[in-house]
Amino acid sequence: MIMNELLILVVLLGVTVTAVHSQGYSSISGYVWCCENCTDPAHPFANAIVQVQCGTVVAMEATTDSKGFFSLVLVDGLLNFISSVLNTVVDLRTCTLNVYTPLSQCDATLTSSGFLLSNITSTSQPRVFAPVRFIFYRYYV
């Protein structure tokens, strides 16, 4: 009898966890490289701050690890809040990933005057997103 009850409890818990996982949040992850407009795993941009910007709102930020990898998890509550601030339903594919940490921080021969920006794309998994490609934009003064 106790075994049966335990089994039911475990099954119910399993259902709850799955539901939270598929309904509760979206994620964005990818790599930032230490070079202009490039894809070069040999040159990771470590300790870069990656911001998700939706309209005028910076939704969240993360710091890249030693491999240049970042991962952001945006819970539905946050996305709903930003949607209410912007008065439109936020689709992460219309947001951008911005890196204002100067490229000179990872390679002193690169410029300190500019920033990296990438659009966001969907992946084959629902609610999982990735950068399209980081493009370098120079500041003109």
Ligand SMILES: *[C@@H]1O[C@H](CO)[C@@H](O)[C@H](O)[C@H]1NC(C)=O
């Ligand atoms: C992002 O997408 C917009 C609209 O398609 C395009 O104008 C812009 O150049 C793209 N930016 C980057 C960094 O790819």
Ligand SMILES: *[C@@H]1O[C@H](CO)[C@@H](O)[C@H](O)[C@H]1NC(C)=O
């Ligand atoms: C990187 O892309 C930007 C925007 O298209 C361009 O202004 C810049 O010259 C490019 N830099 C290199 C090194 O290709």
